Amino acid sequence: MNWINNVVRPKIQRVFTKKQQTPDNLWHKCPSCGEMIFHRDLDAAQRVCPACDHHMRIGTKERFAALFDRGEYQLVDVGQVVLDPLKFRDQKKYPDRLKEARAKTGREDAVSVAHGPLDDVETVIAVEDFAFMGGSLGMAAGEAIIKGAEKALELKAPYILFTAAGGARMQEGILSLMQMPRTTVALQLLREAGVPFIVVLTDPTTGGVLASYAMLGDIHIAEPKALIGFSGRRVIEQTIREKLPDDFQSAEFQFDHGMIDMIVHRHKMKETLARLVRLLTHRPRSPKQGSANVPATVATPSAS
Structure with a gap:
C-alpha cells in the first residue's frame, strides 16, 4: 500500500478543494x-x-424593539379561534397554508399585540405582519385587534396599530368580512372612553383592512411611499377608463389629498408617536426623561 498516494495526498486535496459555504x-x-x-x-x-x-418591510419583533423603551414589552394573549371553519381548500388545504405561514414567520397569525412603555407612557401596540399570508384579515387577526382594544381600555392606555395587509382572507369567506364591523365596534368603544387610537399605515395597506379599522384612527400616519388604497390600480383604470397618476395610491398622494395626517420616516417614528401619545393623553414630557432602544426582551404573555 502506497501510504503517501492513497492516504496523505487525498486528505491534502480535500483540504484545498473544499468549497467554502457562505x-x-x-x-x-x-x-x-x-x-x-x-x-x-x-x-x-x-x-x-x-x-x-x-x-x-420589517418584522413584528423588530417593530416592537424599535418602539418600546429599552425593547421591553409584554405580549397580549389574543386567544384562539376556530382553525378552519369553512373546511376551505384550493390548491392546498387551508390548515396546511397556516402551518407554512407559522413555520415561516414564527407567529400564530398576522396580528401580534403587546403593551409596554413608549417614552415612559404605557401603550398598547398591534402590528400586522405582511409576511403572514399577506397580512390578510381573518378571524384570528380580527380577534387580536379586538383584544388589543380591550387591553387599551383596561389600562386606559393609547392604542397604536401598524397595518400591512392585502385585504380580507378569502379562505374564511364571510367570517373574514365579519371582522370589519367587529373591529369597528371595538374601536368605537375606545373613542367613547376617550382612549387615543393612532394608525400607522405601512406598505401595503389595501382592501377590507383600509375600508375598516385602518381608517378609524384619531390620527393617521404613513411611512414614505407606502401603497395605500382599496382596489388595485388596474381594476380602477378599467372601471373608470382613465389613466391614473403615476403616484396614485402612494402615501404622498394620499397625504396631498387629505386622506392621512402625516408621513413619518421610520427613524423618526418612535419620536413622533411619543409626542402624539403625550399630547393626546395630556402628559407633558419631563426634561429628565429619556429612553433608549436595545434588543427586545419579551415577558410571558399577559392575560388580556
Whole structure:
C-alpha cells in the first residue's frame, strides 16, 4: 500500500478543494435602487436603504424593539379561534397554508399585540405582519385587534396599530368580512372612553383592512411611499377608463389629498408617536426623561 498516494495526498486535496459555504442571506438588494446592503447594516437602519431611503418591510419583533423603551414589552394573549371553519381548500388545504405561514414567520397569525412603555407612557401596540399570508384579515387577526382594544381600555392606555395587509382572507369567506364591523365596534368603544387610537399605515395597506379599522384612527400616519388604497390600480383604470397618476395610491398622494395626517420616516417614528401619545393623553414630557432602544426582551404573555 502506497501510504503517501492513497492516504496523505487525498486528505491534502480535500483540504484545498473544499468549497467554502457562505450564507446566502448576508447581503440584501434594495428593491428600489438595487444597492447591495450588508445584513447587519440593514438591521441597524431598521431596514431602510441607506442609499435611496426606501422603506423595506420589517418584522413584528423588530417593530416592537424599535418602539418600546429599552425593547421591553409584554405580549397580549389574543386567544384562539376556530382553525378552519369553512373546511376551505384550493390548491392546498387551508390548515396546511397556516402551518407554512407559522413555520415561516414564527407567529400564530398576522396580528401580534403587546403593551409596554413608549417614552415612559404605557401603550398598547398591534402590528400586522405582511409576511403572514399577506397580512390578510381573518378571524384570528380580527380577534387580536379586538383584544388589543380591550387591553387599551383596561389600562386606559393609547392604542397604536401598524397595518400591512392585502385585504380580507378569502379562505374564511364571510367570517373574514365579519371582522370589519367587529373591529369597528371595538374601536368605537375606545373613542367613547376617550382612549387615543393612532394608525400607522405601512406598505401595503389595501382592501377590507383600509375600508375598516385602518381608517378609524384619531390620527393617521404613513411611512414614505407606502401603497395605500382599496382596489388595485388596474381594476380602477378599467372601471373608470382613465389613466391614473403615476403616484396614485402612494402615501404622498394620499397625504396631498387629505386622506392621512402625516408621513413619518421610520427613524423618526418612535419620536413622533411619543409626542402624539403625550399630547393626546395630556402628559407633558419631563426634561429628565429619556429612553433608549436595545434588543427586545419579551415577558410571558399577559392575560388580556
